[in-house]
Amino acid sequence: MTVLSGISSRWAQLTHANVVVEFIDVTLRGCAQVMFQNNPLTGLIFFIAIFIAAYGEGNPAAAYGCVLGTVVATLAGLSLPDRKAWLAGLYGYNGCLVGVALPTFLVMTPMVWGCIVIGSLVAVIATVCIADILKTWKIAALTAPFVLTTWVILLASYAFSDLHSSGLPSPALPHSEVGEVALAWMGTALYASIFHGISQVYLFSSVIAGILFVIGLAVSSLWAAVFAVAGSLLALLTASLLSANGLSIEAGLYSFSAVLTAIALGSTFNQPSWRVLAYTLIGVVFTVFVQGAMNTLLAPIGIPTLTMPFVLASWLFLVPNQDVMPPHRQA
Amino acid sequence: MTVLSGISSRWAQLTHANVVVEFIDVTLRGCAQVMFQNNPLTGLIFFIAIFIAAYGEGNPAAAYGCVLGTVVATLAGLSLPDRKAWLAGLYGYNGCLVGVALPTFLVMTPMVWGCIVIGSLVAVIATVCIADILKTWKIAALTAPFVLTTWVILLASYAFSDLHSSGLPSPALPHSEVGEVALAWMGTALYASIFHGISQVYLFSSVIAGILFVIGLAVSSLWAAVFAVAGSLLALLTASLLSANGLSIEAGLYSFSAVLTAIALGSTFNQPSWRVLAYTLIGVVFTVFVQGAMNTLLAPIGIPTLTMPFVLASWLFLVPNQDVMPPHRQA
Amino acid sequence: MTVLSGISSRWAQLTHANVVVEFIDVTLRGCAQVMFQNNPLTGLIFFIAIFIAAYGEGNPAAAYGCVLGTVVATLAGLSLPDRKAWLAGLYGYNGCLVGVALPTFLVMTPMVWGCIVIGSLVAVIATVCIADILKTWKIAALTAPFVLTTWVILLASYAFSDLHSSGLPSPALPHSEVGEVALAWMGTALYASIFHGISQVYLFSSVIAGILFVIGLAVSSLWAAVFAVAGSLLALLTASLLSANGLSIEAGLYSFSAVLTAIALGSTFNQPSWRVLAYTLIGVVFTVFVQGAMNTLLAPIGIPTLTMPFVLASWLFLVPNQDVMPPHRQA
Numbered sequence: 006m007t008v009l010s011g012i013s014s015r016w017a018q019l020t021h022a023n024v025v026v027e028f029i030d031v032t033l034r035g036c037a038q039v040m041f042q043n044n045p046l047t048g049l050i051f052f053i054a055i056f057i058a059a060y061g062e063g064n065p066a067a068a069y070g071c072v073l074g075t076v077v078a079t080l081a082g083l084s085l086p087d088r089k090a091w092l093a094g095l096y097g098y099n100g101c102l103v104g105v106a107l108p109t110f111l112v113m114t115p116m117v118w119g120c121i122v123i124g125s126l127v128a129v130i131a132t133v134c135i136a137d138i139l140k141t142w143k144i145a146a147l148t149a150p151f152v153l154t155t156w157v158i159l160l161a162s163y164a165f166s167d168l169h170s171s172g173l174p175s176p177a178l179p180h181s182e183v184g185e186v187a188l189a190w191m192g193t194a195l196y197a198s199i200f201h202g203i204s205q206v207y208l209f210s211s212v213i214a215g216i217l218f219v220i221g222l223a224v225s226s227l228w229a230a231v232f233a234v235a236g237s238l239l240a241l242l243t244a245s246l247l248s249a250n251g252l253s254i255e256a257g258l259y260s261f262s263a264v265l266t267a268i269a270l271g272s273t274f275n276q277p278s279w280r281v282l283a284y285t286l287i288g289v290v291f292t293v294f295v296q297g298a299m300n301t302l303l304a305p306i307g308i309p310t311l312t313m314p315f316v317l318a319s320w321l322f323l324v325p326n327q328d329v330m331p332p333h334r335q336a
Numbered sequence: 337m338t339v340l341s342g343i344s345s346r347w348a349q350l351t352h353a354n355v356v357v358e359f360i361d362v363t364l365r366g367c368a369q370v371m372f373q374n375n376p377l378t379g380l381i382f383f384i385a386i387f388i389a390a391y392g393e394g395n396p397a398a399a400y401g402c403v404l405g406t407v408v409a410t411l412a413g414l415s416l417p418d419r420k421a422w423l424a425g426l427y428g429y430n431g432c433l434v435g436v437a438l439p440t441f442l443v444m445t446p447m448v449w450g451c452i453v454i455g456s457l458v459a460v461i462a463t464v465c466i467a468d469i470l471k472t473w474k475i476a477a478l479t480a481p482f483v484l485t486t487w488v489i490l491l492a493s494y495a496f497s498d499l500h501s502s503g504l505p506s507p508a509l510p511h512s513e514v515g516e517v518a519l520a521w522m523g524t525a526l527y528a529s530i531f532h533g534i535s536q537v538y539l540f541s542s543v544i545a546g547i548l549f550v551i552g553l554a555v556s557s558l559w560a561a562v563f564a565v566a567g568s569l570l571a572l573l574t575a576s577l578l579s580a581n582g583l584s585i586e587a588g589l590y591s592f593s594a595v596l597t598a599i600a601l602g603s604t605f606n607q608p609s610w611r612v613l614a615y616t617l618i619g620v621v622f623t624v625f626v627q628g629a630m631n632t633l634l635a636p637i638g639i640p641t642l643t644m645p646f647v648l649a650s651w652l653f654l655v656p657n658q659d660v661m662p663p664h665r666q667a
Numbered sequence: 668m669t670v671l672s673g674i675s676s677r678w679a680q681l682t683h684a685n686v687v688v689e690f691i692d693v694t695l696r697g698c699a700q701v702m703f704q705n706n707p708l709t710g711l712i713f714f715i716a717i718f719i720a721a722y723g724e725g726n727p728a729a730a731y732g733c734v735l736g737t738v739v740a741t742l743a744g745l746s747l748p749d750r751k752a753w754l755a756g757l758y759g760y761n762g763c764l765v766g767v768a769l770p771t772f773l774v775m776t777p778m779v780w781g782c783i784v785i786g787s788l789v790a791v792i793a794t795v796c797i798a799d800i801l802k803t804w805k806i807a808a809l810t811a812p813f814v815l816t817t818w819v820i821l822l823a824s825y826a827f828s829d830l831h832s833s834g835l836p837s838p839a840l841p842h843s844e845v846g847e848v849a850l851a852w853m854g855t856a857l858y859a860s861i862f863h864g865i866s867q868v869y870l871f872s873s874v875i876a877g878i879l880f881v882i883g884l885a886v887s888s889l890w891a892a893v894f895a896v897a898g899s900l901l902a903l904l905t906a907s908l909l910s911a912n913g914l915s916i917e918a919g920l921y922s923f924s925a926v927l928t929a930i931a932l933g934s935t936f937n938q939p940s941w942r943v944l945a946y947t948l949i950g951v952v953f954t955v956f957v958q959g960a961m962n963t964l965l966a967p968i969g970i971p972t973l974t975m976p977f978v979l980a981s982w983l984f985l986v987p988n989q990d991v992m993p994p995h996r997q998a
Contacts, residue, residue: 161959297492
């Protein structure tokens with residue numbers, strides 16, 4: 006750890022001395038802020054995880070798109086007056102996710118690279134807009150700017166014949182999931198599924214990336230890492246108990262929003278305590294319900310939920326914070 | 337009435353002396369608050385109506401679920417700092433409705449009883465959340481916490497094979513209602529339909545329950561009872577004039593939201609006057625349009641509107657209250 | 668221009684002397700406010716354009732409905748305390764659009780004329796409601812009251828067999844637009860399409876009406892006229908580049924929301940500058956994406972987007988105004 010803190014203070018000096026290093030620092034923090042961490046080393050580890058996962062799934066464009074989106078959004082943030090938010094990477098994380106999401110769901114063409122640029126610009130405007138609206142109730146924008154911007158582009162892809170789906174769900178009326186032995190998979194796959202759930206925050210289904218994300222979190226906040234793993238496990242158990250689709254559970258699709266809810270409620274916006282733990286537990290379980298609900302809600306229009314279940318569940322649990330939590334527990 | 341007020345003051349003494357009696361008192365008020373009444377006797381009469389209707393329709397779980405939901409929500413409300421809101425039953429009414437709604441639309445299993453508990457807990461958090469947001473514009477949460485929480489669970493039931501629909505509408509693209517002689521039913525059935533509309537506030541289609549709800553209202557506020565009956569009648573006439581589906585009109589499905597709008601605009605948040613009467617009249621008629629619109633809107637995702645048409649129409653008409661009503665008319 | 672200003676000052680005298688002339692003045696301003704102009708002459712030219720277009724498309728009811736809606740809404744506005752807003756026509760423009768939209772999408776019957784009256788009344792209440800909510804963030808209601816009120820009536824038309832669709836899109840699951848040579852039309856039709864895009868703000872596809880709307884704008888604000896034409900052109904190019912449906916582009920259906928975004932961001936709520944120009948450009952391009960997205964979003968429920976893409980995109984870009992624009996640039 007002494008080595009780490011040595012490197013860390015050397016890096017801090019460099020960022021003050023050199024605007025290029027500063028820009029790299031803020032871009033890395035942008036990537037880390039997807040999981041609420043204001044730490045360039047976390048961002049570096051996250052980017053490594055993203056490249057490994059993207060190449061592993063044969064879709065390197067997702068990694069390069071991620072870099073492009075974070076850089077464009079961070080550049081755009083330079084023109085805004087709130088320097089403190091910029092330095093913390095708070096203008097970068099939504100562009101970061103736009104850059105991963107578009108190559109995941111659309112066939113990459115020059116037009117889609119252009120969409121990443123426009124989407125990342127709009128995501129910055131949306132970040133300011135939503136933050137302005139939500140400060141009335143003292144809550145954060147979370148990943149809502151990413152979700153709304155990406156939804157617009159993905160929905161528009163049906164109307165624009167130059168944007169082609171590569172992974173969008175086909176529009177269909179919802180039908181009831183047929184009961185199957187969802188618990189069967191749990192023996193061997195539990196361990197893998199926990200990390201799938203974590204790496205799905207960045208839309209990948211990769212054990213090694215999931216482990217790297219946990220390490221990246223731990224570098225910045227041990228509690229965040231603990232809540233990420235526990236949140237993923239709890240979501241898996243809840244979805245299994247309710248007999249959700251086994252393949253979806255296994256791929257982490259019922260966990261990624263719950264992972265973010267767990268980190269947000271458990272460690273970012275509250276300080277860990279028994280009361281916070283109980284509150285977070287209800288929040289994580291309810292996030293799984295919201296995930297199932299939004300899968301149904303969006304079925305007819307053929308777009309994925311992205312991290313909206315996390316956003317909605319967390320807003321629901323964060324607005325009452327001032328009434329529910331003792332004053333010194335509020336972030 | 338002297339007998340009633342004697343019992344009433346004796347009861348008030350008991351609630352101060354005994355925490356169990358107090359808890360029962362607050363639970364009863366929770367049930368009464370669904371129709372905006374802060375009165376334990378009203379709540380008692382409402383619970384009786386609910387048991388009669390639930391057994392009459394062969395679905396007693398709806399009545400026991402209602403008690404469970406109100407009790408869980410009232411218990412959860414104990415942990416919140418706003419004691420005055422708790423005493424008025426304002427944390428109980430959304431759980432009360434969650435407890436009726438889930439057994440109405442889902443096959444009862446131990447899992448669904450668990451969903452009533454989680455749903456009632458989340459409804460309390462949603463009550464605080466929505467009230468916090470809406471106090472910016474000085475309007476109340478109404479039944480929005482119930483509707484949103486229940487929608488999440490009902491939508492999720494499509495994704496979770498351990499939750500089975502027993503009464504959810506099948507997801508379908510909307511199609512135009514075929515013109516039929518909707519007015520034909522009105523001769524004999526008008527009287528029954530008025531009370532169906534009132535009992536549908538609690539999701540039942542029962543004349544005797546409807547009459548008991550009106551009596552329960554009258555015990556607390558004569559104006560509320562008058563507006564409930566008049567609202568139900570006006571909604572029936574509006575829906576008939578527009579030729580909505582005859583069976584739906586007859587079952588009270590175009591009236592229950594209008595009943596709540598009539599009580600809310602006419603007697604709860606305004607004091608009766610000619611100006612208020614005209615405003616309420618437009619509000620009730622528009623609620624019928626919102627009911628028809630939401631039936632179409634939700635058709636593809638296979639969930640019922642619940643009382644959302646009332647919530648939306650009432651918010652629309654209550655926000656401008658300070659501009660539209662003279663100061664002394666505002667509640 | 669001296670003649671014009673002579674007429675103008677004579678007219679101003681008349682409006683002060685005669686309540687009927689004043690009412691006509693405010694009604695004309697109501698029509699002009701659809702495109703943000705507080706000018707009775709603009710309103711007169713707009714009404715002329717509307718009559719020409721409505722008769723030209725064989726649907727005169729759209730023109731008479733437009734007059735009826737504006738008059739009813741202006742009358743209803745008389746009962747509200749904000750006299751300044753009333754005089755500027757700010758209670759009239761949503762009723763004006765309700766009156767055009769209902770005859771465009773529904774078969775005209777006495778019932779639908781009644782719906783125009785109710786819809787215009789509710790649009791005034793919605794205007795006060797939404798303005799009250801949005802003043803928290805210092806943004807305007809734009810045409811949201813019109814869109815929401817009209818959506819409710821159009822959605823309800825599926826449930827009420829006395830309301831018949833004459834032009835509603837059939838509810839259908841979204842499917843990907845098949846690639847066609849969208850750019851082929853652009854040679855000869857470009858000029859016509861620019862004006863179609865402007866006249867589609869009032870739901871018409873008429874070159875002559877489009878030209879009259881531009882003249883009406885120019886009478887009040889040259890910048891508004893310039894931004895309307897430039898916005899329509901930019902939207903056409905964006906939609907063509909993305910290969911949207913050629914017939915829709917040609918009819919101006921990808922442009923009308925962008926026209927309003929261009930006027931709003933470029934000239935109404937900001938003063939023209941290079942920074943504003945860049946911001947408006949991104950806003951107009953993104954409005955085209957929102958238009959495509961909402962076409963997909965609304966496909967299953969069979970209603971048109973109306974001007975909601977403009978409303979959403981403009982709110983998104985107007986909320987951050989105080990952070991993004993230098994103070995003296997804010998309207």
